[in-house]
Amino acid sequence: MEEKKRARIGFVGCGNHATSSLYPAIHLIPEFHLVAVCDLKQELAERNARIFGAEKWYTDVSRMLKEEKLDGAIVVGTPQMHCEVGKQCIDAGLPIFVEKPSAVSYKDALALAEYARKKGLWGSVAYMKRYSVCYNLVKTITEREEFGKISEVETRFSNGPYPSIWGIKENARAFLIGQVVHIFNLVRFFAGEVEEVYARLNSVTADRFGYAITAGFKSGAVGVMNLNALESTEWKVSERLAVSGYDCWVEVEDMIHLRYHPGIVPIPGFSPGGREQTIEWRPDWTELMATKAEGAFGYKGELENFARSCLGLDKPKADLFDGAKDLEIAEAVWESATTGRPVKVKGV
Structure with missing residues (x-):
């Protein structure tokens, strides 16, 4: 052999x-x-x-x-x-x-x-x-004809207090560069290239803050991002993604719980029919017993790729150009938050 x-x-x-x-x-x-x-x-x-x-x-x-x-x-x-x-x-x-x-x-x-x-x-x-099981399930769903064109992406990401690192003076700017580039990359994974951002920043303390961000994509889709370091005194991450199509949407919580709301009710013929009928995915506890590297979160997938x-x-x-694009978005968000103006993202 x-x-x-x-x-x-x-x-x-x-x-x-x-x-x-x-x-x-x-x-x-x-x-x-x-x-x-x-x-x-x-x-x-x-x-x-x-x-x-x-x-x-x-x-x-x-x-x-x-x-x-x-x-x-x-x-x-x-x-x-x-x-x-x-x-x-x-x-x-x-x-x-x-x-x-x-x-x-x-x-x-x-x-x-x-x-x-x-x-x-x-x-x-x-x-x-991009390599996680849950987000690849979302990718599969949103690329089906029944889902229609992606019209809106909504994200919410939170962790505890964020430090000033790597020589970046402002904690809130370090957060954009060191942490939520993940989220900028994720929304691009689904909605394509970002064209413009508008951001507001609420700084409660130096290491506790929150961003409210709206984004316009070249595809015509729009996005809303709640990215904050406010919701825990410790380093606890909470993450949600929702993608809207046409007459349907799919949402993910913490990369391990997916709910798909299809345009056609899965079990018809009942009144009330239940608009909230959903198709759901989550790993059971035996599938999560392995380390996070071996589980559903994409670490194995990125190395295998x-x-x-x-x-x-x-x-x-x-690739490396994606890394540059996400940092360009981070810098545009910081510029918008500090100037109070929408900022165009030129793209690589």
Whole structure:
């Protein structure tokens, strides 16, 4: 029996997010061969190599790139690291996978994307929501003829107090760049490119605030976003998405509960007929016993897509140019919130 080809991957970064959400998914991906791991802290590189089965560990990324024969590189750290180390990997002739945000600004993210393209290479950005089971079910539903054209997208996202990070002075701006680029990418996944945003910001304290955002899409659809750091004293995430079609809509809560309200009542012939008849999906508790990386939330899917893309078997669902587009929206929202004016999004 012919052995399945695997992409030889080097993984740079052994911090908390990578170790808890990404590394645990690797053993589930047949096309993924973890050749080497790298971290500036030797104890972390040794630990992840031991736990997750890498053949070698390094504390110097230049040495890893020189000594190992790789098909691709994963870089997970600060956005500044994504740009700096990402370019090193591109210079070594490798496609890259970076965490979101791909950079700390639209300008830097676009420069990274252009850098890869000029070298004849590409990169993926870790927007795991595009690979989650629930949002892909929504994608399937909204692309059916019965759903009609998407007319409106509504999102609500909340977590606890948000810090000032990565040299970004304002907590509320850091929130747009470091957290809710996920949501900007998600609404683009369904409604297409954003054309204009108008935002209001309510700053309660430096790290507790809320945005009310309206968006217009090039498709003609409109969107409403409630993005806040107000609803918990701790880091607790709450997320809702609703997509309206024609005579129907679909909504998702916390990526694990989907309700589809079709235009035609599923069980007709009763009076009252029950306009709230819905088709529902949620994983049962046995399906959620696995780690979050192995479950329904997209971490496995994004790594699997990268490995398969390195082998020429797939294409990224979210590339470096997507990373730039989402940061452009973040900057437009900040400009609108601080000037009180609608802001056009030019697009990459």
